[in-house]
Amino acid sequence: MSGDRQKSGNGVEKKAHQVVTSADVAREAGVSRSTVSRCMADDERISEATRKRVQETAAQLGYHVNKIASSMNRRKSDLIGLVTSGLTDPFRIEFLDCLISQIQQSGYRPLVIDVSDPDQMGISMLNLLQYQVAGVVVTSGSPSPEVGTHYLKRNVPVVLVNRAGRLEGADVINCDNVHGGELAADMLLKSGKKRLGFLNVRGGTYSGNVRGEAFVSRIAPRLADGEISFTSLVCDSADYDGGFHAGLKYLADRENAPDGIFCAKDHIALGLMDAARFELGLKVPGDLAVIGFDDIAAARQGAYQLTTVRQRADQLAEMTVERLRRRIGGDALGDERLVLPVEFIRRQTV
Amino acid sequence: MSGDRQKSGNGVEKKAHQVVTSADVAREAGVSRSTVSRCMADDERISEATRKRVQETAAQLGYHVNKIASSMNRRKSDLIGLVTSGLTDPFRIEFLDCLISQIQQSGYRPLVIDVSDPDQMGISMLNLLQYQVAGVVVTSGSPSPEVGTHYLKRNVPVVLVNRAGRLEGADVINCDNVHGGELAADMLLKSGKKRLGFLNVRGGTYSGNVRGEAFVSRIAPRLADGEISFTSLVCDSADYDGGFHAGLKYLADRENAPDGIFCAKDHIALGLMDAARFELGLKVPGDLAVIGFDDIAAARQGAYQLTTVRQRADQLAEMTVERLRRRIGGDALGDERLVLPVEFIRRQTV
DNA sequence: CTTAGTTGTGCACACGTGTGCATTCAACGA
DNA sequence: TCGTTGAATGCACACGTGTGCACAACTAAG
Numbered sequence: 205m206s207g208d209r210q211k212s213g214n215g216v217e218k219k220a221h222q223v224v225t226s227a228d229v230a231r232e233a234g235v236s237r238s239t240v241s242r243c244m245a246d247d248e249r250i251s252e253a254t255r256k257r258v259q260e261t262a263a264q265l266g267y268h269v270n271k272i273a274s275s276m277n278r279r280k281s282d283l284i285g286l287v288t289s290g291l292t293d294p295f296r297i298e299f300l301d302c303l304i305s306q307i308q309q310s311g312y313r314p315l316v317i318d319v320s321d322p323d324q325m326g327i328s329m330l331n332l333l334q335y336q337v338a339g340v341v342v343t344s345g346s347p348s349p350e351v352g353t354h355y356l357k358r359n360v361p362v363v364l365v366n367r368a369g370r371l372e373g374a375d376v377i378n379c380d381n382v383h384g385g386e387l388a389a390d391m392l393l394k395s396g397k398k399r400l401g402f403l404n405v406r407g408g409t410y411s412g413n414v415r416g417e418a419f420v421s422r423i424a425p426r427l428a429d430g431e432i433s434f435t436s437l438v439c440d441s442a443d444y445d446g447g448f449h450a451g452l453k454y455l456a457d458r459e460n461a462p463d464g465i466f467c468a469k470d471h472i473a474l475g476l477m478d479a480a481r482f483e484l485g486l487k488v489p490g491d492l493a494v495i496g497f498d499d500i501a502a503a504r505q506g507a508y509q510l511t512t513v514r515q516r517a518d519q520l521a522e523m524t525v526e527r528l529r530r531r532i533g534g535d536a537l538g539d540e541r542l543v544l545p546v547e548f549i550r551r552q553t554v
Numbered sequence: 555m556s557g558d559r560q561k562s563g564n565g566v567e568k569k570a571h572q573v574v575t576s577a578d579v580a581r582e583a584g585v586s587r588s589t590v591s592r593c594m595a596d597d598e599r600i601s602e603a604t605r606k607r608v609q610e611t612a613a614q615l616g617y618h619v620n621k622i623a624s625s626m627n628r629r630k631s632d633l634i635g636l637v638t639s640g641l642t643d644p645f646r647i648e649f650l651d652c653l654i655s656q657i658q659q660s661g662y663r664p665l666v667i668d669v670s671d672p673d674q675m676g677i678s679m680l681n682l683l684q685y686q687v688a689g690v691v692v693t694s695g696s697p698s699p700e701v702g703t704h705y706l707k708r709n710v711p712v713v714l715v716n717r718a719g720r721l722e723g724a725d726v727i728n729c730d731n732v733h734g735g736e737l738a739a740d741m742l743l744k745s746g747k748k749r750l751g752f753l754n755v756r757g758g759t760y761s762g763n764v765r766g767e768a769f770v771s772r773i774a775p776r777l778a779d780g781e782i783s784f785t786s787l788v789c790d791s792a793d794y795d796g797g798f799h800a801g802l803k804y805l806a807d808r809e810n811a812p813d814g815i816f817c818a819k820d821h822i823a824l825g826l827m828d829a830a831r832f833e834l835g836l837k838v839p840g841d842l843a844v845i846g847f848d849d850i851a852a853a854r855q856g857a858y859q860l861t862t863v864r865q866r867a868d869q870l871a872e873m874t875v876e877r878l879r880r881r882i883g884g885d886a887l888g889d890e891r892l893v894l895p896v897e898f899i900r901r902q903t904v
Numbered sequence: 905c906t907t908a909g910t911t912g913t914g915c916a917c918a919c920g921t922g923t924g925c926a927t928t929c930a931a932c933g934a
Numbered sequence: 935t936c937g938t939t940g941a942a943t944g945c946a947c948a949c950g951t952g953t954g955c956a957c958a959a960c961t962a963a964g
Contacts, residue, residue, distance in 0.1 A: 223708060225950060241952060251912060256733045271684040272625045273950035276919055281622060291651035303642035305668050318655050332623040358573060371932045444855055478856040505794055506828040507857055575920060586944045601942060623920035626949055629934060
């Protein structure tokens with residue numbers, strides 16, 4: 205099996221297990237291997253006649269360019285690294301969905317890498333470089349500056365999406381968390397609710413914290429007047445169950461519990477709503493107003509009809525890919541912080 | 555920028571933009587490039603001393619094996635193709651989540667490819683071969699026999715998960731759809747419901763059809779006795795909205811509408827439930843019993859507490875990866891159809 | 905017919921790695 | 935001392951492609 209060669213009659217060496225290569229096409233079409241390469245790449249300088257002939261022979265022989273060999277020669281692949289941590293967060297899933305299809309549409313391929321263990325972040329991103337990726341999108345965790353310099357040195361663009369960090373040589377794209385928090389505050393104030401709250405996961409995430417701070421800043425004047433009260437609420441996990449248990453905990457005391465809650469993200473809000481409605485018998489929005497963030501698909505469902513702040517996953521993906529493409533194309537851009545506008549979506553929960 | 559070379563003092567040629575390569579490590583450590591290669595691969599024949607020394611120099615110089623070059627040499631990469639179509643189906647997402655982490659844990663990397671357009675299935679899978687993938691998992695669409703022969707010829711294993719086809723040279727893994735359908739039938743019969751129904755997407759999917767047929771077979775005797783009735787229900791999309799609209803359509807006539815519905819998948823069941831409860835004011839399970847299939851995360855949520863048939867995504871992923879690994883390892887296995895056992899999960903909807 | 909310009913194609917090198925085979929060297933028994 | 939053995943390492947080739955440069959053929963102008 206190893207090193208098995210065989211001489212064919214015409215003196216050309218062949219490997220037994222070998223699949224069809226550009227040399228085969230060249231021989232068959234009666235041209236040089238260079239010409240084949242140029243034909244497959246639709247090079248301008250090749251005459252229409254030969255191009256057509258070569259491409260036909262290629263199809264006939266079932267030849268496909270070996271992208272690995274190509275990547276090796278060009279020292280850059282058409283892979284784009286996607287750094288994420290599990291497929292549990294609904295909004296991230298929607299974003300990844302858009303991202304994957306747009307990456308593919310741009311002629312690249314997504315190479316997914318899971319960094320559930322934050323300690324592995326560093327080596328994972330370095331591993332990605334082994335594949336000569338053309339670029340990387342980070343949707344989870346924060347790469348260290350050291351990793352950044354490696355990428356900078358190799359001139360491989362990095363885009364951080366909805367992340368905190370400011371990485372040298374990398375673009376950072378966030379949705380307008382501040383404005384979103386303010387919109388939520390305005391709405392709750394206008395609704396006449398008096399005991400407001402902001403629900404976020406323990407320890408907080410970057411995005412969540414910014415949203416919460418903007419919310420508090422906005423209600424600060426009315427807070428100072430003593431017209432309303434505010435409580436900071438915490439759940440143990442940033443998902444449905446976290447929101448659910450937080451609901452049981454904070455809403456049990458119907459007299460003093462908050463009557464208007466802004467949640468750091470929709471998924472939490474859904475759990476909170478269910479706890480309030482089905483476990484505690486509260487009416488939403490009668491007894492409790494809820495506002496989420498993201499506008500995930502479930503928020504639109506009949507069971508919830510959640511009022512929320514929408515960030516559009518498709519636009520976020522579009523900005524990301526556009527940014528990557530320009531940098532890959534060679535545009536020398538300075539590090540930039542881009543902000544995606546958000547939109548208030550009024551439904552039934554306030 | 556192109557072809558920029560420079561001679562260094564010692565007469566060794568260097569490229570200006572070049573990153574550190576195994577030759578650099580070799581020179582620095584005073585050994586040959588072969589030795590470096592063997593050290594990085596933890597080859598047995600290398601002495602402990604040199605191995606350690608080389609690995610330290612490598613770390614110091616920031617050397618990482620170029621996987622592209624490696625793949626080129628070995629004519630096989632450590633990439634595993636994941637053929638899917640968008641991240642909208644909750645169970646598929648859970649499966650992919652498990653699959654990705656297990657693939658990674660086995661030392662491989664997932665290369666995702668989206669085939670939302672079924673016509674592109676063929677060329678997409680051939681494109682995958684360009685990357686010298688070590689194996690492929692298909693979770694959507696059905697590859698043509700022609701594609702199968704290409705993979706067979708290249709000796710690249712393919713695993714179809716929850717798919718219909720029987721592809722030459724490929725393993726097929728399904729959950730036990732038949733038993734699942736029977737379990738659902740048994741439960742609805744036992745509940746005393748009389749007007750049963752099976753809800754599936756228009757045209758049907760392979761898995762859904764099998765579930766439905768098993769369901770009908772099981773209730774056939776009682777149907778013959780005239781004790782119960784059965785209706786085949788159809789929705790326009792295999793998701794929440796599809797179930798929701800089907801609910802509005804089929805449950806409006808409270809007298810004659812089905813009072814026990816088995817849904818082809820949980821996601822549809824959730825929409826159906828919401829339409830029944832919130833739009834039509836039906837009580838679940840009082841007026842309507844609902845059974846799903848998959849046991850997705852949302853089915854466990856307080857808002858639904860859906861009774862369902864569970865197929866475990868993690869076990870499915872485990873079987874898939876185990877199968878891939880053995881085939882990649884060289885085991886000559888015959889095409890096989892593997893079946894994952896299912897489990898009935900009784901909650902609140904029947 | 906000569907010369908300059910244009911168009912199409914081939915030659916040959918480089919990309920960075922893995923590995924079969926040869927080679928070196930030290931240890932050891934006779 | 936010599937021959938043998940085993941361990942450790944180096945040499946050299948192959949993997950399949952892209953591309954700068956040279957070169958041939960052909961056209962057009964003088």
